Amino acid sequence: MYAFPPSSNTDIFFGGKLLRRWLICLHATVRRSQRRPSSSTPTVQLTLFLCASPSTGERERSGKRGKMRLKKHKRNRKVVRFYSTRYGFREPFKVLCDGTFLHHLVLNKLGSPQEVLSSLLSARTILFTTRCIISELKRLGESFSESLKGALSLTITKCEHPDRVSASSCIEAIVKDKNSDHFFVASQDADLRKKFREIPGVPAIYAIRNSMFLDQPSACHLQFVKTAEEERLHMKELEVDMIKEREKKRLADQAAADGTESLGDVTKGRGVRSMHTSWTFNQKDKSMFKRKRAKGPNPLSCKKKKNSKGPVAA
Structure with a gap:
């Protein structure tokens, strides 16, 4: 054949x-x-x-998958824009990866962490890990050797504790103070992600099989942003006290100037001039400009008057 x-x-x-x-x-x-005598x-x-x-059903399914990918991409961009405008995240974004996330990428063969996370956030990224995460991967044995190799290729950030602790405790210590370093945290630990939803400004990244997800802002994150905006709209107590002190000083200087001027007027035999004090910082009583009044017509635009009398005889 x-x-x-x-x-x-x-x-x-x-x-x-x-x-x-x-x-x-x-x-x-x-x-x-078979051999025939007539033909060989x-x-x-x-x-x-x-x-x-492809059938109609297959085309419909492929079209639905494309729409779902587009919606997911728009949703992720909206979340990234929220944290950029409200919490000050800037590109290139910093992502703190733990051992569970790196091991999931290796098991599902999703590619390098740099490419996967840059595609998810639609921006340039810098990946970080810690000494505690690397030591934890070392203790897990040969089954995590590929994950350990990937973790060693990342940038190592400093963690502020003398002894090695668990990876979850290390990550919590880094982002506990309102995430001042602006880290995205990539982890497969559900309990750890639940804690991050109670800390303002800590976006979480996780994976389910072959799909990557960016966690939506929690109610705590939204409430923190709303409270911060309301505080910016109102003056602080320190600013109110400073304004009161300046006003007291201005009134005292103005009273001293009024006393000096009144003494001069009495000496010259004139009445005391009253000054108008207001919150508008020494406005004048009368307007600076004179009011314009209606004027006569332009003589050049007017028609000359005709002489009613006839010509004078010579």
Whole structure:
């Protein structure tokens, strides 16, 4: 049996639409017929198979998957924009990866962490880990050797504790003070992600099988932003005290100036001039500019008067 190689798929344009040419597989089965006295040539039998185009259901499913990917991409961009505008996250974004997340990438063969996270956040990223996370991966043995190799290739951030602690405790110690370093935390630990939802400004990244997800802002994150905006709209107590002190000093200086001017007026035999004090910082009593009054017509634009009397005789 001999099979000809199938022709490759080719795209053609017809009437402004992209059409997929059907794949034509031509199989030729050559077999020798039984020897006949009338003919000694072999008989060739050709079989033509026509591969059908994808069904309507398959096209609908692929279209739904594309729409879902687009919605997920827009949702992730919205979350990244929220943390950038409200919490001050800046590109390149810093991502703190723990051992569970790196091991999940290795098991599911999702690729390098740099490419996966840059694609998720749609921006440049810098990946970090800690000494405690690396020591924990070392203790887990040979099954985590690939994850350990990936962790050693990341940038190591400093953790402020003398002895080695668990990876979750180390990450909590780094982001506990409102995440001042602006870290995205990538972890597969559900309990750890639940704690981060109670700490303002700590976005979490996790994976489910072959899909990556960016956690939505929690109610605690939204309430913190709302409270901060309300505080910015109102003056602080220190600012109110400073304004009161300045006003007291201004009134005292103005009273001293009024006393000096009144003494001068009494000496010269004139009345005491009253000054108008207000919150508008020494506004004048009268307006600086005179009010414009209606004027007469322009004499050049007026028609000359006609002489009613006749010409004077010489």
